[in-house]
Amino acid sequence: MTKVKYVRVSTVEQNTSRQEINSNEFSKVYVEKASGAVKFLERDEAKKLIQDIDKGNIAEIHITTLDRLGRDIIDILTMIEYFNSKSVNLFVENIGMFSMINEKPNPTFKMIASVLGNVAEMERNNMLERQKAGIELAKLKGKYKGRLYGTRMTDEEFLKKYKNVQAELRNGESLRRAARLGGVSLGIAQKVKRLMMSEA
Template structure:
């Protein structure tokens, strides 16, 4: 579906975590939009670093979009800072963001909606906590598997290059560069504290 530049269109942004996930549920109202952007990537990946989200931003800068719909606020990210940063970006460009599961617009009469910001802040914090809890459960599962002798990690003797490490843990790189602690960066990025320390050494070179 082609988006006509400078037409000031209503679009939808969809994100699912893996290529195997079905986007059908988020596309039920697809015929209401001039264009749909679909990313299949983790919510921990910064919005501006996603392929389709980057195209959406380019269309915003070209003056082609007036309204964006998303199914839920965690489609923008799992980090409250990233979520609020994107909401502020949309507000400054008078882009009205509509979050379907709360039925609310970010702008009212072209001014920031204070109720929207309050609710989004709460939901964003919940999304972030859910991710931290998920990573903690994952860590506990690994520890349990190790104790049982059933854990299968990276093969002995294999080594990831520095470039591959930074690419794999972009979220950790982002958190550390923004001044977050090693422990927080490791939790949000889904890696061990030792890996976060190595990443910090690499980005400090």
């Protein structure tokens, strides 16, 4: 039975080093790059974590903050209940508290988790409202050139937008150099390469 850590950032461009600062204390660190809006059970690294839990390999999970599990209160509490049912103790570093004490659910933790989960959900809703309001304001001023809220570029549109990065990669440049020459982030270059490979 092992002690592991689950780390999550919202985008591939974000740095995980702050969350991984104590990674040497754990037998394994699951590094997730997915939005908090994505349900925990639908994330790639979370699925691997669940598989390891189901195999009985994990006794303790550490996360830096509760919102690493999600931004939806129901999703957060569902995962806490699941961990408890599997006798896996969850430790949230910023509040210094375990989900279980003496192998029984910690009622104080559950109460605090409910409050923090609601805060995380409200923060996400407020962020979305601010984003929508900002777009509407930009439209009124005639300055909005982006896509409509809630829409996404297709893979084909994405590759077309970053065709200069494609060209650098086809010329044999490294990801970092292709990103620099194309004037984009490393995360964008990685996605371009991934889509190019899927088309090959």
